[in-house]
Amino acid sequence: MSNTKHRLIHVAAAVILDRDKRVLLARRPDDKHQGGLWEFPGGKVEAGEAVPDALDRELHEELGIRVRGARPLIQIPHHYADKSVLLDVFVVDQFDGEAHGREGQPVRWVSLDELSGYRFPAANQPILAAARLPARMLITGEAADMAQYLACTQRALALGLRWVMLRAPALSESDFCDLYRQLLPLCDAAGATLAVNCELALANSLGARALHLNRHRLARLDARDAFQGEWLSASCHDDSELARAAALGLDFVTLSPLAPTRSHPQATSLGWPGFARLCSDATLPVYALGGLGESDLGDAWVHGAQGVAAISAWWG
Numbered sequence: 001m002s003n004t005k006h007r008l009i010h011v012a013a014a015v016i017l018d019r020d021k022r023v024l025l026a027r028r029p030d031d032k033h034q035g036g037l038w039e040f041p042g043g044k045v046e047a048g049e050a051v052p053d054a055l056d057r058e059l060h061e062e063l064g065i066r067v068r069g070a071r072p073l074i075q076i077p078h079h080y081a082d083k084s085v086l087l088d089v090f091v092v093d094q095f096d097g098e099a100h101g102r103e104g105q106p107v108r109w110v111s112l113d114e115l116s117g118y119r120f121p122a123a124n125q126p127i128l129a130a131a132r133l134p135a136r137m138l139i140t141g142e143a144a145d146m147a148q149y150l151a152c153t154q155r156a157l158a159l160g161l162r163w164v165m166l167r168a169p170a171l172s173e174s175d176f177c178d179l180y181r182q183l184l185p186l187c188d189a190a191g192a193t194l195a196v197n198c199e200l201a202l203a204n205s206l207g208a209r210a211l212h213l214n215r216h217r218l219a220r221l222d223a224r225d226a227f228q229g230e231w232l233s234a235s236c237h238d239d240s241e242l243a244r245a246a247a248l249g250l251d252f253v254t255l256s257p258l259a260p261t262r263s264h265p266q267a268t269s270l271g272w273p274g275f276a277r278l279c280s281d282a283t284l285p286v287y288a289l290g291g292l293g294e295s296d297l298g299d300a301w302v303h304g305a306q307g308v309a310a311i312s313a314w315w316g
Contacts, residue, residue, distance in 0.1 A: 008077065008086045012055040013042030015073055015131045016065075017093045022109040023131060024099055025118060026062065034121040040089065040131075041107075051088050059092070064102050069094030072301045074130045074285055078123035089127055129251045130285045135297060135307030137163045137254075137287055139197075141315035142170070149179055150186065152316040157190040161314055165212050167197035180206055195231065204228045212254075215241055224249040235289075239278055246283045254309045255279065257290030261312075272303050279304035 016024040025038045043058035045051055056067040069092070076087040101107045110118065112132050120128065138161045143149040153164060164187055168176055180196060187194040195210035196203050200221070203211040210231035213221060218234040218241060236242045236253045245253045257267045258275055269290065270278070279286050285306035292300070293313030300308050 008084050010045040010051075010086050010088065011042055012045050012051050012058060013040045013087050013089045013127070014055060014059060014067075014070070014092045015040055015089060015127065016059075016063075016095065016099065017091065018109060020111075022111050023115065024063070025108050025110055026101065027106040027108075028121075029105065036119075037121050038108075038118040039121060039124055040127055042087075042089075045088070052090075055088075055090055055092075059095070060097075062102055062105070063097075063099040063107065065095040065097035065099050067092055067095055072304070074126060074306065075280065075304055076123060076126050076283055077281070078283070080122070085123055087123055087127070089130070126284050130306055133252060133285055133306055134162045135301075136161055136294070136314070137165060137307065137309035138314045139165045139167050139289075139309055139311045141311040143168075146175075146179060146182065150182060153183055153186060155316045156314045157186065157192055159314060162190070162192040163195065164192055165195045165197055165309070167212075173202065176202070177206060180208070193231065195233070200226060218244060218248075221248060236286075239281065242278060242282050242286075250284060252285040252287065252306060253282070254287045254289040255305075256288075258288050259291030261291045272299060275305070276303040 024041065026041045027038050028035050030036050041059060041062050042055060043062065045054040052070065055070065059065050059067060070090040073089045073091045078085050078087065099107060115128055115131065138156045140149065140153065143152060156164065164183070166180055166183060168179060171179065176198065184194050193210055195212050196206065196208045197212045197214065200211065200217065204227065209229045211227050211229055213234040215235050215237060224232060232250050233252045234245045234250055236245055236255050242253060255275060255278060258270050260269055275288055286304065287307055287309040288300045288305040289309040292308045292310050296308055
């Protein structure tokens, strides 16, 4: 297969959500590029056209709807053998009209859990992860005892957090496992994913659904399938780590530090310009991490992030 990179075709695409949080998919015509596969609706951005305007125009032409509310989700550069595309993807959760295939294309409302049952073009794979991932991610902080770990996590779940990363380097392996088993039913009851930040072997022994690797564990990882769970992510700090995470097929990463933090006061901060530069070349969802909280979500989305990961912002 040729590795030649062609001029990027800029495409605006949408993860369209209805009131039940179902996603609208459209099936590509058999005679077009990647024909027969399902995709997130959208189309080419014309020369001189603003991306939001292109998105509204394309969704009206294809589906008969008008966009009333949208936010950036992810940008993905992807190189096929015969063409290169830049997918500029938005979440559209407010629109006028009833979506239907105006060009005769089949369309279907699908729950987030059903997305894995559909075949998509390769460029759409990171969108599948981004569509299912939340905008806010809690990383557990310090606690005096098990009771405080549980109480702080419960407070975060009550705030609507739906992804909890258990990071507790001060605990023994036995205590870490015990805490995981106590937190899991709390997260399950809230519809939240409980991830672990630990050694690969320990995550597999726990039967963890999600594992987050620190930069050293990412460097030692040989293959994605070494983890037996569903979600695999990693901490990244530069372009080489981002490239390694993408090459291994990880689902998402955190990128830090964006701003100074109490835990890493001497680390060089990326700032939003540095974050956006690294994020622009990433081919998987990226969470901004380091000195951020709820009020930073808007800036995070504008600069290419999936959302914000934080300890202090949501840890009691």
